[in-house]
Amino acid sequence: MKQLWRINETAFNFRVFGKQFIGVDTDGNGIGIVAISKAPGHSETFEILRNSDDKNRVRIKASNGYYLQAKTEEVVTADSQGNKGWGDDDPSVFVMKMTGRLEGxxxxxxxxxxxxxxxxxxxxxxxxxxxxxxxxxxxxxxxxxxxxxxxxxxxxxxxxxxxxxxxxxxxxxxxxxxxxxxxxxxxxxxxxxxxxxxxxxxxxxxxxxxxxxxxxxxxxxxxxxxxxxxxxxxxxxxxxxxxxxxxxxxxxxxxxxxxxxxxxxxxxxxxxxxxxxxxxxxxxxxxxxxxxxxxxxxxxxxxxxxxxxxxxxxxxxxxxxxxxxxxxxxxxxxxxxxxxxxxxxxxxxxxxxxxxxxxxxxxxxxxxxxxxxxxxxxxxxxxxxxxxxxxxxxxxxxxxxxxxxxxx
Incomplete structure (x- = not known):
């Protein structure tokens, strides 16, 4: 479960357990996804693109210009071109579910x-x-x-x-x-x-x-x-x-x-x-x-x-x-x-x-x-x-x- 920090209509940060932010591993190969930062910056900012026919289906674009994709159940990388369809067989398509919303x-x-x-x-x-x-x-x-x-x-x-x-x-x-x-x-x-x-x-x-x-x-x-x-x-x-x-x-x-x-x-x-x-x-x-x-x-x-x-x-x-x-x-x-x-x-x-x-x-x-x-x-x-x-x-x-x- 992630907490979504909205920056504007399309840009977001993701905060996870330990109050750390998900980001691109700039010290590694540039495509790995890590959660080590306590404060969000450019590497921790993502763009969410929704499917016009199903708003819950999204692609998540990382700061390196590529989309996130699931390589395995445990590994996500930022190296997808994201140019396929919106089907379940596309590892760069995620289903986003909102479990709670604040309205303050x-x-x-x-x-x-x-x-x-x-x-x-x-x-x-x-x-x-x-x-x-x-x-x-x-x-x-x-x-x-x-x-x-x-x-x-x-x-x-x-x-x-x-x-x-x-x-x-x-x-x-x-x-x-x-x-x-x-x-x-x-x-x-x-x-x-x-x-x-x-x-x-x-x-x-x-x-x-x-x-x-x-x-x-x-x-x-x-x-x-x-x-x-x-x-x-x-x-x-x-x-x-x-x-x-x-x-x-x-x-x-x-x-x-x-x-x-x-x-x-x-x-x-x-x-x-x-x-x-x-x-x-x-x-x-x-x-x-x-x-x-x-x-x-x-x-x-x-x-x-x-x-x-x-x-x-x-x-x-x-x-x-x-x-x-x-x-x-x-x-x-x-x-x-x-x-x-x-x-x-x-x-x-x-x-x-x-x-x-x-x-x-x-x-x-x-x-x-x-x-x-x-x-x-x-x-x-x-x-x-x-x-x-x-x-x-x-x-x-x-x-x-x-x-x-x-x-x-």
Whole structure:
């Protein structure tokens, strides 16, 4: 299995196990294929040509001008003229199967490229979340917004490629609208340098999780928090800074997370003594109270937990009532365990009225939403729905409110 790094519409790099890149062996006979480079260059860049009748059938052109071909089941060389047909008997024809695809901001901007990505993203920022949305939020009984941002916002307006400038202005606009409509803002660092969980929403290029494995990624992340805290410390709308979203265990170790939280908290406190500092519990193998020793020593600290009746096999065959009972029993117990009188505040920073139940009706969704709001309403810092707008209607709080599924 290879991870495909897209350069443009036809040029790609292939990253394999050990995070090494496939390339032509320039130190050998010039046709051998090796995986020894940790960074892609000219020799590690390939052109993919697709069969017009079957896009899964491809030829792969190497930097030496020849096509790859399979000599045996274990040996591939770059020495084919590639001028035959597209049949199974041609060793230069490969069948390419995509086993997974990321669809985050990295993929959007990288996919559209430097010429088109700026226009695409500017249009998105101009139209997706606008002032009337903040008015809608304030008119429907909500008092705050949790806004996810990527680490590259600190380099705006010239972030490192493929990201494009404009996200900082979008956040500035959000603070202006929040002030106008009396809302508070929680800035959520959703994507950290190197990716803290390998998922598309953390800015990962190929599902790799590198954050926290070097001091550099932590130092760079602290600098982003310092930038954000400095910029918005004097805004009456700044309510909290969330230092990172969903660091994933075991890749994100407890020691690296604690090291970062200490430095991130200090960065916020250099600029504001009143903003809350939110620390996300790790996902994956972890102990729910593992952040208590550090968080309890901080002033105005918050632990963020995310509760979804999704993403785990245990929910696959649950009925409507079993899902609702799980919220009232299991989620309530989990939240009570991390909500203490003398510890950090608790925040259910993400939840959604969605599940794996097939054929559920409106009343079923209403009951699920009501159960979660009742239980998560006991969190001492409150809750946040994921998300305000979404093409999947139950994930859109706006749609759920407008269509009577959720009443606040």
């Amino acid at each position: 901001e990295f993929q959007v901007t990288n996919g559209y490229g430097p010429e088109n990505a700026p226009q695409v993203m500017r249009e998105h920022w101009r139209t997706f979340i606008v002032e009337k949305d903040f008015k809608f939020i304030s008119q429907n009984g909500l008092n705050a917004v949790r806004i996810p941002v990527g680490w590259w916002i600190a380099s705006d307006p010239t972030p490192p490629p493929p990201f494009v400038g404009g996200s900082l202005q979008a956040l500035d606009n959000a603070f202006q609208w929040a002030k106008k409509y009396g809302l508070k803002v929680i800035i959520d660092l959703h994507a950290a340098p190197g990716s803290q969980n390998g998922w598309e929403h953390s800015g990962s290029r190929d599902s790799s999780q590198e954050w926290g494995k070097t001091d550099e990624t932590i130092t760079q992340t602290v600098a982003v928090i310092d930038f954000l805290a400095s910029r918005y410390a004097n805004s009456p709308s700044l309510y909290a800074v969330e230092l990172i979203n969903e660091p994933l265990s075991p890749g994100a170790t407890l020691s690296s997370v604690i090291e970062y939280y200490k430095a991130g908290y200090a960065a916020v406190r250099r600029h504001t003594s009143t903003a809350f500092v939110v620390m996300s519990n790790r996902l994956g193998p972890m102990k729910p109270r593992e952040l208590f020793p550090i968080a309890s020593g901080f002033k105005r600290s918050v632990i963020d937990v995310h509760y979804y009746n999704l993403f785990e096999d245990m929910f696959n065959n649950m009925t409507v009532q079993q899902n609702i009972d799980f919220v009232y029993n299991n989620r309530s117990s989990q939240l009570n365990y991390v909500t203490t009188s003398n510890g950090p505040l608790t925040f259910v920073g993400e939840w959604v009225a969605e599940w794996q139940v097939v054929g559920a009706g409106k009343e079923d969704y209403q009951r699920l939403a009501e159960a979660q709001m009742e239980v998560y309403g006991r969190a001492s810092f409150g809750w946040a729905y994921w998300t305000l707008k979404n093409v999947n209607k139950h994930w859109s709080l706006e749609w759920m409110i407008n269509n009577g599924y959720i009443k606040l």
